[in-house]
Amino acid sequence: MAGPAQEQALPLLALANNHGDLAVKLSSLKQVKDILLSAEPSHAAELFPYLVELQSSPETLVRKYLLEVIDEIGAKSMEHLSILWPILLTFLKDNNSMVAKQSIITGTKIFCSVLEDLPLQFQRRGIVERWLEELWMWMVKYKDAVFSIIFEAGSVGPQLLAIKFLETYILHFTHDTNDSEKVAPEVTTRHGRAFNISMLVDRHPVLDLPALVSDANRYFGILLDSLRSAGNLCGSLTISVVNSFLTQS
Numbered sequence: 001m002a003g004p005a006q007e008q009a010l011p012l013l014a015l016a017n018n019h020g021d022l023a024v025k026l027s028s029l030k031q032v033k034d035i036l037l038s039a040e041p042s043h044a045a046e047l048f049p050y051l052v053e054l055q056s057s058p059e060t061l062v063r064k065y066l067l068e069v070i071d072e073i074g075a076k077s078m079e080h081l082s083i084l085w086p087i088l089l090t091f092l093k094d095n096n097s098m099v100a101k102q103s104i105i106t107g108t109k110i111f112c113s114v115l116e117d118l119p120l121q122f123q124r125r126g127i128v129e130r131w132l133e134e135l136w137m138w139m140v141k142y143k144d145a146v147f148s149i150i151f152e153a154g155s156v157g158p159q160l161l162a163i164k165f166l167e168t169y170i171l172h173f174t175h176d177t178n179d180s181e182k183v184a185p186e187v188t189t190r191h192g193r194a195f196n197i198s199m200l201v202d203r204h205p206v207l208d209l210p211a212l213v214s215d216a217n218r219y220f221g222i223l224l225d226s227l228r229s230a231g232n233l234c235g236s237l238t239i240s241v242v243n244s245f246l247t248q249s
Contacts, residue, residue: 029062032047036077037073060098064096064098067099070106078117079131080131082138100157101158122206172197174220
């Protein structure tokens with residue numbers, strides 16, 4: 001990173017990590033975010049290991065804001081996000097539901113972005129670069145971790161967001177019944193998705209379409225099974241997901 005930017009960022013990160021005043025910590029982290037957003041992605045990535053250190057902050061608001069920082073810089077520094085992804089996995093199990101919820105919110109956005117980039121990069125370049133393949137491997141781990149939250153005893157907030165993430169996953173890998181509409185631009189946006197399964201018309205080196213479709217169907221079956229238990233929390237929360245699936249189909 002250019003000297004002046006690094007000289008500004010490192011002291012701010014130290015304050016965010018070590019200062020006793022929460023307001024100072026949050027203000028310092030906000031300034032770091034601004035520096036990261038204005039820097040070249042490769043230069044910004046040099047500071048990512050220092051961001052990782054903040055995951056052990058005892059301050060709930062610092063941990064939550066760290067996720068918001070990752071959310072904002074993720075789109076610009078996608079190539080280097082694997083450095084930060086363990087933070088999201090860790091925060092899924094955070095003892096504060098506000099942090100766990102933010103981890104799912106941030107992770108869902110990045111998951112959708114990665115899923116969009118995978119077919120586009122292959123279509124445009126004929127390859128999937130190693131960094132994007134590695135990031136997808138993190139997405140798979142993250143997906144499994146989020147889904148496990150649905151069936152664990154815990155706060156309703158993270159469970160609800162986990163189910164919404166599951167909804168996103170199922171809808172991504174479900175064929176529209178009207179084949180003639182699959183390639184139309186409106187199909188890719190009518191459910192708020194930039195990715196559409198029709199983008200995987202050829203064999204993809206990373207995304208195994210039959211396996212992903214099978215996985216989505218399996219999870220939809222799990223949702224249906226959960227509805228059979230009227231007193232089940234998961235069952236009561238998945239009604240909207242099933243309705244969305246039926247509407248999409």
